[in-house]
Amino acid sequence: MIDFIEFNLDNGLHCILHKDTVNPIVNITVGYRVGSRDELPGKKGVAHLFEHLMFQGSANVKKGDHFDFIQRAGGNCNAFTNQDMTVYYENLPSNHLETGLWLESDRMNSIDLSEENILNQKNVVIQEKMQNYDNAPYGTSFINILKNVMKGSSYEVATIGFEDDIRSFLKSEAEDFHFKYYSPANASLLISGDIDYSECEKLLNKYFGSIKKGGPVNRLFTEPEIMKSDIRQVVNDNITLPVMYICFPIPEAGSNEDYTLEYFTSILANNRSSRLYKNLVYDRKLIKEIHASKYQLQHSGVFLFTVVAYPGGELNIIEKEIFSEVNYFVKNGIKEEEYTKIRNKLDYGFNLRLYTMQNICRDLFEHWFYFNDAERINNEIDRYMNVKKEDVIDSVRKYLTDAPKLFLTYLPKEN
Incomplete structure (x- = not known):
């Protein structure tokens, strides 16, 4: 039985907390309701690109320091993007819970979308596409599966996207993307591990409570075309x-x-x-x-x-x-x-x-x-x-x- 509590902050951030004191560790997970299905035509691949950008610094965290803070605390972190969602997580000793919450709140509120960061991560993502998809044995298989089975739908294009679309993504578009999708009202924050519920609530309000709510996100979905023959x-x-x-x-x-x-x-x-x-x-x-x-x-x-x-x-x-x-x-x-x-x-x-x-x-x-x-x-x-x-x-x-x-x-x- 997994016991947990859940509540919303005033700005709409949905919080779910699970207490388990067997080991002095915690996991922090922040999930955003945005994935490749939300990308506009000509912008295929930007949701995954944005996952990379979220590790490039924020108002109080220098480029590369997100990983450094986590590793120095004895933890690890990562993220993933699929068609439906983008999820970030940290595993930390429980006495470093506040560090993880500070890092997540800072990039939710103030990601560094400099031209340098955007260009750098475009190149990283395009290299990833070439290495893991275009030039890898069977690397295009999942791309072709989605293109055929999900034809005409919001799921048709694989999350890695298209090189030309990634290259053409503008700084102003990146700022709009973060403002629209990376808001408290479009996210859920979860903590599991060696925690105290009341102390967690205080920390969540301290670090996330002042972030602006953001507007409503209307997620549209187009169903796949019905396959009529093999x-x-x-x-x-x-x-x-x-x-x-x-x-x-x-x-x-x-x-x-x-x-x-x-x-x-x-x-x-x-x-x-x-x-x-x-x-x-x-x-x-x-x-x-x-x-x-x-x-x-x-x-x-x-x-x-x-x-x-x-x-x-x-x-x-x-x-x-x-x-x-x-x-x-x-x-x-x-x-x-x-x-x-x-x-x-x-x-x-x-x-x-x-x-x-x-x-x-x-x-x-x-x-x-x-x-x-x-x-x-x-x-x-x-x-x-x-x-x-x-x-x-x-x-x-x-x-x-x-x-x-x-x-x-x-x-x-x-x-």
């Missing part, structure tokens, strides 16, 4: 092993399929005893690896198989074998021992996850963000445990057999 795309790349991604549109985070398809991934492909792994990797040696995963956001999601073949592997045969196994699953269902094993695995994994203060803050934030209900952290496992065998089969039949899908294949370039 899409097949082949990319010839500088790789040695062929990889095929089989991708299906699925509903959003928190939907019924969020839970039912978790069972399916484990039964079919996500461990060495799973059906596809045993059949195609071990017994028949048709493929080198196979994994199943799902990527679900606030408004829609993607389920995908990632299939790593051997050089010269016959992908058409592999594809047929995968769908033969999926159809067999729908027809014959789940074995009782599989069902029990997955339930035990989910229960264990869920409880293990909540041993760290960082994960507690992350989960509290996401439940608040997606569902406006942080209390879901205490009954989320029940949603998995309430899944029936027939629920899993119904979801697989509806979304993974009877619906159009994307086949994205990466093949080695011919010499």
Whole structure:
């Protein structure tokens, strides 16, 4: 049971506090309701760019000093941006809680958006794009998956964005972006760990209470176009092993399929005893690896198989074998021992996850963000445990057999 309190400061900053005095550590997480879905045409990539800019200094913190303050205190910090949100966090000894709050409040209130900082971070982000996406083996796969499965939607463009858009981002636009999205009323601040609730409230008011509230943010969302037939795309790349991604549109985070398809991934492909792994990797040696995963956001999601073949592997045969196994699953269902094993695995994994203060803050934030209900952290496992065998089969039949899908294949370039 995760006990917590939550309240709003007068300026609208939503605060969630969880007390755990077992170890003298704290996690501070600040989440903003802004992601790549909020970017305008011609500005793709600026939400992620802004994540970088938030570490470049503020009114009372010099460039680079955010990391230095945290590291000198014996902590660590990082951030991430996706389509829906941007999240910053620090892990610190509890006697340095005030340091973390001061740092977060200073950059919320007074980020240093100098021309030098903006140009420097543009170059960093473009280098990241080249290294991790453009020139990396299979690096454009997620970009192509979103472009096809999320076509026409606010999720169509990957968070890394486009180089030309990043380069053209102006200082005035950066200032407007910070003013609009990085305000107390558009954020949530979470603290988990060795804290005193009343002292925390005082510190939050001290460091954040005077920051201007900011105006309302109206977040629009355009739904993906409905796929009317299968899409097949082949990319010839500088790789040695062929990889095929089989991708299906699925509903959003928190939907019924969020839970039912978790069972399916484990039964079919996500461990060495799973059906596809045993059949195609071990017994028949048709493929080198196979994994199943799902990527679900606030408004829609993607389920995908990632299939790593051997050089010269016959992908058409592999594809047929995968769908033969999926159809067999729908027809014959789940074995009782599989069902029990997955339930035990989910229960264990869920409880293990909540041993760290960082994960507690992350989960509290996401439940608040997606569902406006942080209390879901205490009954989320029940949603998995309430899944029936027939629920899993119904979801697989509806979304993974009877619906159009994307086949994205990466093949080695011919010499």
